[in-house]
Amino acid sequence: MFDESNYSFARYLSSKKSVDNRALNRVVWQRLQSIIACEHSGKPPAILEIGAGIGTMFERSLEWGLFKKAYYTAIDAMLENILEARARIPGWAYNVSYRVEEIADDELKLSGSGTDVTLKLEDGDFFDFAMKNHGSYAWDLIIANAFLDLVDAGRTLPITLDLLKPGGLLYFTINFDGATVLEPEIDAEFDALVERLYHQTMDDRMIDGSISGDSKTGRHFFEIARRNGVEILESGSSDWTVFAEKGGYREDESYFLHFIIHTMYCALKERPELELHRFKRWIEERHSQIENGKLVYIAHQLDFLCRKADT
Ligand SMILES: C[S@@+](CC[C@H](N)C(=O)[O-])C[C@H]1O[C@@H](n2cnc3c(N)ncnc32)[C@H](O)[C@@H]1O
Numbered sequence: 001m002f003d004e005s006n007y008s009f010a011r012y013l014s015s016k017k018s019v020d021n022r023a024l025n026r027v028v029w030q031r032l033q034s035i036i037a038c039e040h041s042g043k044p045p046a047i048l049e050i051g052a053g054i055g056t057m058f059e060r061s062l063e064w065g066l067f068k069k070a071y072y073t074a075i076d077a078m079l080e081n082i083l084e085a086r087a088r089i090p091g092w093a094y095n096v097s098y099r100v101e102e103i104a105d106d107e108l109k110l111s112g113s114g115t116d117v118t119l120k121l122e123d124g125d126f127f128d129f130a131m132k133n134h135g136s137y138a139w140d141l142i143i144a145n146a147f148l149d150l151v152d153a154g155r156t157l158p159i160t161l162d163l164l165k166p167g168g169l170l171y172f173t174i175n176f177d178g179a180t181v182l183e184p185e186i187d188a189e190f191d192a193l194v195e196r197l198y199h200q201t202m203d204d205r206m207i208d209g210s211i212s213g214d215s216k217t218g219r220h221f222f223e224i225a226r227r228n229g230v231e232i233l234e235s236g237s238s239d240w241t242v243f244a245e246k247g248g249y250r251e252d253e254s255y256f257l258h259f260i261i262h263t264m265y266c267a268l269k270e271r272p273e274l275e276l277h278r279f280k281r282w283i284e285e286r287h288s289q290i291e292n293g294k295l296v297y298i299a300h301q302l303d304f305l306c307r308k309a310d311t
Helices: 009-023 026-039 056-063 079-095 126-132 153-161 188-204 217-227 253-268 276-291
Strands: 046-050 069-076 099-104 107-112 115-123 139-145 164-183 231-237 240-242 296-307
Touching: 009 056, 009 079, 009 164, 009 240, 009 253, 026 139, 026 164, 026 231, 026 296, 046 056, 056 069, 056 079, 056 115, 069 079, 079 099, 079 107, 079 115, 126 153, 153 164, 153 217, 164 188, 164 217, 188 253, 188 276, 217 231, 217 296, 240 253, 253 276
Parallel strands: 046 069, 046 139, 069 115, 139 164
Antiparallel strands: 099 107, 107 115, 164 296, 231 296, 240 296
């Protein structure tokens, strides 16, 4: 059985990279890639990533050729994530043959084979950062992966727009959209109750007295963008689909699944609607399904590429 003391958010984010790699909507991605190639062939884009975690989207952007030259600022509220990013990115860069220089305490420069990228890693709350940089209109592209559904998207979008240049781009991806599927079924009624209550915890979450999360962020974002005069250039689904092949789950994805099930346990263990013994048995059975390579997990999500108005 999976050792409970081993749960690490940084390892979860690392295990999520291959899941996101499969999930990210390629039509949305390719549209972003072609706009960056067209509009930033001469001048490197200034990119801000919000809730950047341990830096996997930064790595992916280079692995998938989004840019060769850029000024990339990655901010995350958890110091451990930023420290992990600082620790892992030089090793990753070396493995993919970039030269890495530390140009300041919080800044790395990656170069080689035509690449020239400055990465600034900042720990801090995005809303504080946005307040400090309010009206700076400094960034060409703002990225947020698996972030927008954790905050109040309706409040976050206008704050984000204040940082973006006129005509700048928003790439908001892996936005949860109201469906968690766990197969095989244990008990249809109980499974559905767990799913409903789990989603409700996302809708009820408050941070500092404000709404913080929405289990239907994906579908709600269309209206939020319209209200803020933001044009959606492309959107499409980016569902996580995790299953075991003959040789088991890929990469570190069994860890990813154990972490998700553990998160559900933590979110719901005090809910009076669930009889605790029964819920614990249900959680144990889900962990066993992972150990046996039987669990299939699907989470419905949506990606967006948007443009801020030019004026
Ligand atoms: C689900 S994780 C996704 C991390 C990363 N984007 C990825 O996909 O691997 C959400 C991240 O947002 C960060 N976060 C949450 N609220 C934040 C805030 N107000 N300001 C900055 N980061 C925040 C968390 O610390 C966490 O690392």
